[in-house]
Amino acid sequence: MDKIRRELLTKMAGAAAMLPLVGAGSSAATTAAAAQEHSHEGVDMSIYKMGSEKIAMLMYDGMTALDLIGPQYLLGGMMGVQMYLVSKDGKPVTTDTGVGLVPNTSFDECPKDLDIFFVPGSAQGVLDTMEDEETIAFVKDRGERAKLITSVCTGSLILGRAGLLEGYKATSHWVSVDLLPLFGAIPVKERYVRDRNRITGGGVSAGLDFALSIIAELRGQPYAEAMQLLAEYDPQPPFNAGSPEKSPQNHVKVYRQMFKPFVEHVHKMVGKKQA
């Protein structure tokens, strides 16, 4: 995987790669030095804190691509970061909207000690993953060792299944947040929720807000603002239906029906485990 990883590191942070001052892949020290050196060009680079965090993002068949790609864009923009996109065997995964994603490492080759371990959600893909012992063992191992244990959307159910949310406040997609107590977690209906070193995001697009809050913590607010500006994240949704409280109730009822088999499956799974 070394070639692929090298390729990843040089391609990472596409925008940063264009910055004449700080090529992507340069060490944090070099980057910081370059930043200081160029502060006279009318901008203050010293406000952008440098680092070299190791981040691993789980990929599995049936996952929701957007759950991962949103945070990956923002977190990957942190200069010096080492981004591990990890599937079980290091091979591409399918997603629930049909686009395939290519990882850059496997469970075996993923570093053991991470700054951030991240799990995306989905519907059927989450159920399959929760019942896959090898993946759950991997999530438990890397999660327990990681400085920050994180998820977006129904990814929190996978964290829960791995025993990582017991006694922690957490959130999930609005259709699944009430399932969290099955795993000993305390459900909170917020955009993202932090309890000690667990940070869980709401459904799908919540990954953007979630990731900005993590960047602010790791690299300071100016860095998070800079990534928000690069992503032009100045949301102007044409409708106001993004939560079950704000949406027309017909849509809410449709999804409750649609996800009934999902909810029942999770209940049954947990019942089986306890039996």
Next chain:
Amino acid sequence: MDKIRRELLTKMAGAAAMLPLVGAGSSAATTAAAAQEHSHEGVDMSIYKMGSEKIAMLMYDGMTALDLIGPQYLLGGMMGVQMYLVSKDGKPVTTDTGVGLVPNTSFDECPKDLDIFFVPGSAQGVLDTMEDEETIAFVKDRGERAKLITSVCTGSLILGRAGLLEGYKATSHWVSVDLLPLFGAIPVKERYVRDRNRITGGGVSAGLDFALSIIAELRGQPYAEAMQLLAEYDPQPPFNAGSPEKSPQNHVKVYRQMFKPFVEHVHKMVGKKQA
């Protein structure tokens, strides 16, 4: 590619696949019939307009994954839609944040007459694509035939290079919107801009708002609201720095410097063409 395409169609619209009423891959007619039939279950399914639009989304090396994955999630949730993810040779592409994306068709096999043709942006990847004659010829051909010609972020520069924006109002990422007149387009600084059958979105995350507006047009507002709710798109950015007007000006200046070589390259490219 037939096997891959079939696989895509069955995996498409992950959420819809879970709906007991309407399995993904079922025809629009079946879906509509099923929806009517189940309207008695306490929800009105008839408000969700069905269809079978053909959408092609361009993939190229160096593209920004999030530019495409946001709209792909939302547009792909339209039941019955046919989603073609198209790279030159049908092989996976690299992206500027290091994640690889797997297409499901090639230029040769992509249908000629599309309802929507979509082009994502990036930085270096856009420059390379604008100078790739085969890709520009493909964009021009499918664009001219398509009912809606669309882009997100710097993807509008690729449309411009293919001659598709002459005399049209359009937008782009905020660092590149002022380049649009080089291609005869009239730059407009809005989240997304429609002029006749051209719809262009702003930078990266603007693809979410852009896609919701397209769904509303094709399938009606209720369908767009339902997709917004599924994506839990109730944005709550922790900072207010998503546009050059709102952001601290240091960030704006840094990006202007960072993208100076990009801007100069586009000017040079156009100059060469005219010479």
